[in-house]
Amino acid sequence: xxQKEQELLKRIEFLEKENKLLKNSKTKYFExxxxxxxxxxxxxxxxxxxxWCNNKFFEIIGTTKDKMKxxxxxxxxxxxxxxxEVENSLNSGEGSYLGYYKAVTGKNAMYARGTFIxxxxxxxxxxxxxxxxxxLTEKYNYKTEVEGLSAxxxxxNKNNLTIFHNSPIPIVVHQNGKIKxxxxxxxxxxxxxxxxxxxGQPISNLVHKDFLGKAYKNIENILNGGKSEVxxxxxxxxxxxxxxxxxxxxxxxxxxxxxxxxxxxxxxxYKENENKLNIIIKGIETSPASxxxxxxxxxxxxxxxxxxxVTGFSKEYAIGKTPRIVKSDKxxxxxxxxxxxxxxxxxxxxxxxxxxxxxxKYYWEYAIISPIFxxxxxxxxxxxxKEDITERKEIEQKLIKNERYFKTLFETAPDGIFEINNEGxxxxxxxxxxxxxGSLKSEIxxxxxxxxxxxxxxxKKLFQQLKETxxxxxxxxxxxxxxxxxxxxxxxxxxxxxxxxFSGALVYNRDITKIKETEKQLIDAKNKAEESDKLKxxxxxxxxxxxxxxxxxxxxxxxxxxxxxxxxxxxxxxxxYINQNSKLLLNLINDIIDISxxxxxxxxIYKTDFMLNDLFKxxxxxxxxxISCLNKDIEFVLNIPQxxxxxxxxxxxxxxxxxxxITNSIKFTEKGKIExxxxxxxxxxxxxxxxxGIGIPEENIESIFYRFERAVNTENKHxxxxxxxxxxxxxxxxxxxxxSVKSKRNIGSEFIVxxxxxxxxxxxxxxxIQQEYINNNxxxxxxxxxxxxxxxxxxxxxxxxxxxxxxxxLYAKNGEEAISIYKKNKEKIDIIxxxxxxxxxxxYQAIKEILKINIEAKIIAQTAFAMSDEKNDSIxxxxxxxxxxPIDADLLKLLLQNYLQ
Numbered sequence: 001x002x003q004k005e006q007e008l009l010k011r012i013e014f015l016e017k018e019n020k021l022l023k024n025s026k027t028k029y030f031e032x033x034x035x036x037x038x039x040x041x042x043x044x045x046x047x048x049x050x051x052w053c054n055n056k057f058f059e060i061i062g063t064t065k066d067k068m069k070x071x072x073x074x075x076x077x078x079x080x081x082x083x084x085e086v087e088n089s090l091n092s093g094e095g096s097y098l099g100y101y102k103a104v105t106g107k108n109a110m111y112a113r114g115t116f117i118x119x120x121x122x123x124x125x126x127x128x129x130x131x132x133x134x135x136l137t138e139k140y141n142y143k144t145e146v147e148g149l150s151a152x153x154x155x156x157n158k159n160n161l162t163i164f165h166n167s168p169i170p171i172v173v174h175q176n177g178k179i180k181x182x183x184x185x186x187x188x189x190x191x192x193x194x195x196x197x198x199x200g201q202p203i204s205n206l207v208h209k210d211f212l213g214k215a216y217k218n219i220e221n222i223l224n225g226g227k228s229e230v231x232x233x234x235x236x237x238x239x240x241x242x243x244x245x246x247x248x249x250x251x252x253x254x255x256x257x258x259x260x261x262x263x264x265x266x267x268x269x270y271k272e273n274e275n276k277l278n279i280i281i282k283g284i285e286t287s288p289a290s291x292x293x294x295x296x297x298x299x300x301x302x303x304x305x306x307x308x309x310v311t312g313f314s315k316e317y318a319i320g321k322t323p324r325i326v327k328s329d330k331x332x333x334x335x336x337x338x339x340x341x342x343x344x345x346x347x348x349x350x351x352x353x354x355x356x357x358x359x360x361k362y363y364w365e366y367a368i369i370s371p372i373f374x375x376x377x378x379x380x381x382x383x384x385x386k387e388d389i390t391e392r393k394e395i396e397q398k399l400i401k402n403e404r405y406f407k408t409l410f411e412t413a414p415d416g417i418f419e420i421n422n423e424g425x426x427x428x429x430x431x432x433x434x435x436x437x438g439s440l441k442s443e444i445x446x447x448x449x450x451x452x453x454x455x456x457x458x459x460k461k462l463f464q465q466l467k468e469t470x471x472x473x474x475x476x477x478x479x480x481x482x483x484x485x486x487x488x489x490x491x492x493x494x495x496x497x498x499x500x501x502f503s504g505a506l507v508y509n510r511d512i513t514k515i516k517e518t519e520k521q522l523i524d525a526k527n528k529a530e531e532s533d534k535l536k537x538x539x540x541x542x543x544x545x546x547x548x549x550x551x552x553x554x555x556x557x558x559x560x561x562x563x564x565x566x567x568x569x570x571x572x573x574x575x576x577y578i579n580q581n582s583k584l585l586l587n588l589i590n591d592i593i594d595i596s597x598x599x600x601x602x603x604x605i606y607k608t609d610f611m612l613n614d615l616f617k618x619x620x621x622x623x624x625x626x627i628s629c630l631n632k633d634i635e636f637v638l639n640i641p642q643x644x645x646x647x648x649x650x651x652x653x654x655x656x657x658x659x660x661x662i663t664n665s666i667k668f669t670e671k672g673k674i675e676x677x678x679x680x681x682x683x684x685x686x687x688x689x690x691x692x693g694i695g696i697p698e699e700n701i702e703s704i705f706y707r708f709e710r711a712v713n714t715e716n717k718h719x720x721x722x723x724x725x726x727x728x729x730x731x732x733x734x735x736x737x738x739x740s741v742k743s744k745r746n747i748g749s750e751f752i753v754x755x756x757x758x759x760x761x762x763x764x765x766x767x768x769i770q771q772e773y774i775n776n777n778x779x780x781x782x783x784x785x786x787x788x789x790x791x792x793x794x795x796x797x798x799x800x801x802x803x804x805x806x807x808x809x810l811y812a813k814n815g816e817e818a819i820s821i822y823k824k825n826k827e828k829i830d831i832i833x834x835x836x837x838x839x840x841x842x843x844y845q846a847i848k849e850i851l852k853i854n855i856e857a858k859i860i861a862q863t864a865f866a867m868s869d870e871k872n873d874s875i876x877x878x879x880x881x882x883x884x885x886p887i888d889a890d891l892l893k894l895l896l897q898n899y900l901q
Contacts, residue, residue, distance in 0.1 A: 037169060037248065037263060040133035046090055046126065048073040060112070060135045082114065089116035089129045096227045112136055115227055122281065132230065132248075170266075173252055174203050174219075175259035189266060191238040208234035208242050222249050222260050235264065244271040290365070290386040293372075296379050298322050310365075310388050312358030323384070326355040328362060343371050343382060352389065364393040416488075416509035419495075420449050422502055424463055436488075436511055438481040449507070454479050462492070467502050470494040475512070486513045550581035557581075576629075586886060587663070591723040594656070598730045605650045605734055606872050609760075612645045612678060612685070615655055620676065622890070623662055632670055639677030646760035647685060652871065653731050660724040661689040661751050669693035672748070684756045692748040701741050705729040728753075778893070780807040783830045783900055787811055788818035788846065789862075790838045794885070798833065801889045805896075815841030819849045826854055831899055834879070836863040836870060844877050851878045858899055862887060 034041045040057030044050050050071045058064055073086045085095030095116035113134040118126040170186035172179055182190075182198040190206065192198055207215045211233045218231060228250050234242045247264035284291050290307040294300050303318045311318075311326050318325065331354075342349040348370040354362055365386040372381040410417055416433030418426050426449050434441045437452050450459040454477040466472045471493050478488045491508045557574040560566060566574070597603040620638040627636050658676070665674045672692025679686045696704060705725050732739055737755025785807055789795040792813075799809055810825065812818035815838045822829060832850065836843035843861065850857050860881045861874035871882040881895055 039248070040135070041130065042133075043128060043130050044073055044086065045128050048075070048086060051128070057133060060133055085114065085116045086129065086131070089118045089131075090126055091118075093118035093120070093126060098227075113227065115229065117230075122278070132228075134228075134250075169263050171261065171263045172198065172206070173254070173259050173261045175254055175257065178202055179206065180254060180259060189235070189237065189243075206235055208236055210234065218249055219260050222251055223258050225251075232267075233264075235266075244268045287385075288387070290384075290388070292318075292323060292384040292386070294323070294382045294384075296381065298382065301381070306388075307386075310357065310363065310386075311355075326357065328354050328356040330354045330362075339369070343369050344379070346371055346373075346379070352393075353386075363388060363390040365389060415511070418444070418449070418507050418509065419504060420507065421504040424449050427504070433509055436480070436486070436509065437478065438484075443481075452479055453477070454485060466492050466494055466505055478509075478511075486511050487516045488512060547585065550585040553581040554578050554585070582886070591727060594727050595723050595730075598727070598734075603731075603734065604872070605653065607649050608651060609646055609648050610651045612647050613640055615651065616640050616658070616676065616678065619655070619658055619662065623666070627666065627674075630666070632666075634666070634669060634671060635673045637673060637675040637677075639675055641678075641680065641761075643761045645678070645680060645685075648758040649735055649755070653735060657728050657731050657753060658687060658689070660728050661753075664724055664751075665689055665691035665693060665749070669748075680759055680761070681754075683759060684754055685759065687753040688750060690748065690750045695745040695747050695749055696741065696743040697745055698743075701743060704741075705739075778805045778897065780805045780896075780900055782808075784808040784810060784825070784828045785896075786818065786821060786825075786829050786832045788815065788832065788838065788843065789835045790814055791835075794835075798887065798892075801887075801892055805893075807896075814838045815843060815846035818846045819853075822850050822857070823853060826857075830858065831896065832857065832859045834859050834861055836861055836874070844873075847874075847877045847879065860895060860899070 034054045035056075037054075038056065040054065040060040042050055042053040042057050050073065074083055081097050085097045088095035097114040097116070098112075113136060115132045117130050117132075119128050119130060121127050167183055168185055170189045171181075171183045172186045173181040179198045179201045182192070186192075187194065187197070190198075203215065204212055214231065215233065218229070222228065228248060230246055230248050233245055233247055235245045235247075236242055244267050245264040246267050247262050250261045250263075252259040252261040284304050287304060287306055290310050291302070291304040292300060292307055293302040300318050300321050300323065303313075303315050305315075307318065308314055313325060339349050339351075348368055350368050351366075353365050353367050355365060357363055366389050367384055367386040369382060369384045371379045372383055374380050410430050413430055413432060416430065416436045418429035418433050421427050426444055426447055429441055429444050431441065434444055437444065450456045453459045458474075458476070462472050462474055471491070473489070473491045475487060475489050478486045480486060489510045489512045492505050493508075494502055495504045495506060497503045557578045561571055561574050561578075594603075616638060617640075620636070624636050627634055662674070662676060669691040670693070673690075674692075675688070675690040677688060679688075705728075729739055732753065732755060735755050737753060740752045740754075741749060742752070743749035785802065787795055787798055787809055789798065789811070790813055795811055799811075802809055810821055810829065812821050818832070818834065818838075819841065822832070834843045834847060838846070841849075843863075847859055847861075850859065859879045860883060861870065861877075861879045862883050862885060863870045863874075870884075874882045880899060883892060883895060
């Protein structure tokens with residue numbers, strides 16, 4: 001509860017007490033006055049029901065209080081004139097009656113004067129009436145009312161002088177504007193010593209000047225036989241103090257001369273209380289809080305305008321009802337029983353209520369319900385003061401929702417967040433920050449924030465900057481609980497109090513260690529990319545030279561062969577040159593394709609079980625023949641185990657690795673020895689290629705595996721792209737292997753490849769490696785091969801390779817022809833050489849259809865698409881083997897030798 005709300009409640013409680021005191025004081029004081037005046041008085045409501053009578057009234061009409069209960073003026077009085085005057089008082093505000101009337105109790109008729117006055121509320125509405133009765137039966141004669149009254153009064157005055165002087169009500173008699181008589185109570189009021197102090201004094205000494213005109217008018221009215229009225233006036237005391245009084249005047253005779261008798265009561269205190277009460281009432285009427293007053297049974301007797309504004313129920317509708325008209329269904333019976341128990345015990349009940357207005361809409365109120373007691377300590381009423389807090393509750397609910405929302409964000413944020421006070425002490429933090437520094441929230445809260453930063457001087461500088469600017473962003477080295485450090489980015493926003501003074505800050509803490517590492521890697525990658533770009537530029541320049549050189553030889557020697565003037569020996573030599581340069585160009589293209597596949601991450605690995613001994617025997621046979629054709633004094637040695645070693649890896653890629661290492665050694669070795677082979681070690685294979693070549697400078701050993709490095713090595717006279725060893729290293733990385741180098745300048749080099757694989761060892765007899773050469777004296781007479789090739793020149797090349805072996809060749813220009821020819825000749829076709837890319841029907845579809853004809857058909861795939869994984873696709877399609885273009889004649893002969901024997 002806010003301070004303003006507390007002050008309002010205290011004020012309301014004070015007004016409640018004042019209202020109670022004033023109400024009781026006003027009622028009791030007024031009743032005491034009316035009990036002591038010599039006139040009968042009774043009050044009646046707007047329906048004519050008698051509400052209260054003084055004892056003089058009972059004495060006049062000869063009855064008691066019990067007999068007057070339930071009397072209604074209109075229904076129970078038989079005097080039409082009195083009924084009419086009562087009605088007049090309730091309509092116009094006044095009425096008077098002079099004459100005989102018969103009492104309700106059956107008493108003899110009496111002669112009396114009745115004055116009827118309508119009492120109005122603060123807005124001028126007549127809400128009840130009062131009647132003052134003078135019994136004139138015994139004091140006046142019907143015919144000589146004035147004389148008889150005077151005589152009777154003088155006689156009564158003589159006989160009751162003691163009563164007059166001892167009356168508690170101040171009484172004075174004045175004649176011709178001067179005071180003649182005053183009783184003890186009147187002297188006490190005025191602070192006069194005795195009657196002589198009053199005798200002869202003008203009434204202006206008693207009546208305040210502002211009321212003299214009203215007093216003279218009243219005197220004139222009385223002396224002319226007019227009716228007597230109760231008036232509000234101001235009388236003066238001897239010291240000049242003005243007092244509020246209620247006065248009643250009547251005709252009196254002194255020595256048979258008319259005079260005026262005035263009885264009055266001091267109501268100054270009452271008026272003061274009434275003013276206070278009016279202030280209270282006005283405050284209640286204009287109060288921003290709803291006020292409801294009920295009787296002791298909970299029936300509503302009063303509601304202020306605010307109640308109607310909040311609930312929608314008018315004052316007229318609410319009076320007579322109970323507060324249940326705004327009751328909602330949100331509380332149990334026990335809740336209301338406890339409320340009633342509290343207020344019936346004399347205590348005030350305080351709490352929040354969710355009620356329902358006239359339009360069936362919920363609204364919230366903060367209510368204080370208190371009992372009101374009479375002088376005997378009995379509860380007569382209850383008062384409820386209720387403040388409409390609907391808007392506040394809605395704001396509270398939104399605040400609670402927002403608080404939960406932001407608390408959830410705070411606790412579940414992916415980055416660390418903590419709050420510090422104006423001294424730099426951490427007062428709160430989320431779980432992520434605690435995790436980032438490797439500690440608990442309970443250990444962090446209460447510690448200084450600079451504890452978690454390496455450079456505390458920088459923290460001090462940033463903290464001062466925060467106070468000056470309100471926001472700071474920085475990258476810092478965070479010191480964690482275990483002594484490790486991380487790089488963090490922090491955004492710190494200042495927090496200010498109501499007086500706009502710096503009170504702390506909210507810190508957003510993000511771990512950017514990985515980002516910084518990535519940033520460094522990107523910078524390194526950028527530098528490498530720039531370097532690679534330079535290398536590629538040099539590579540492209542060198543490629544132009546490397547490609548044009550063999551092409552120039554191929555084109556040039558081809559032209560020389562076409563001349564008819566050259567000898568047979570020259571022609572054979574030129575053909576050999578063309579073959580060498582063709583192989584050089586083919587290797588160059590293969591290297592470019594492989595490095596492109598690696599860089600595009602399109603190189604797939606297909607592992608199979610194969611015998612490693614056979615792979616090395618094949619390579620040894622191939623390169624032994626090649627070395628023998630070179631003008632180099634090189635001994636080529638194969639060193640492999642006698643046992644059959646089976647491994648599980650990609651045979652093609654492993655073969656490619658060893659080929660690159662062998663060709664590299666041949667390129668840089670002019671004489672001496674080249675040794676290839678492998679050894680088994682646990683579950684790994686160690687492959688080695690040794691040479692006695694020029695060797696590698698120690699400072700260049702690492703760089704030889706960089707892509708395009710050879711391209712910028714202009715000092716070396718040997719040809720090459722610089723891609724071979726880069727391809728080797730990348731292929732080994734894909735296969736899970738490693739490569740190392742031992743080398744000395746002008747002594748030689750040893751390349752060692754190691755990679756893990758499943759190894760199966762099978763004992764076998766020693767074989768003579770030197771005998772495993774290609775048999776060039778093959779005769780395949782009676783054998784038939786179907787060549788499916790859409791390019792006629794390629795077919796002519798193949799046909800030229802095959803005619804030396806006396807094999808019958810059938811030619812299909814596309815897949816459709818291949819299917820048709822096979823259907824007609826399936827019984828005699830021994831093997832099919834199938835091009836993959838062909839018009840009408842491609843190679844794969846042709847393979848599928850041919851295998852439908854004969855499931856055992858032997859098909860070898862041939863293709864120029866070296867970038868694709870055609871081998872695996874071809875094997876999966878049903879081929880028995882695969883060969884790439886340009887087709888190597890020796891390799892083709894080996895394949896056919898394997899499948900036609």
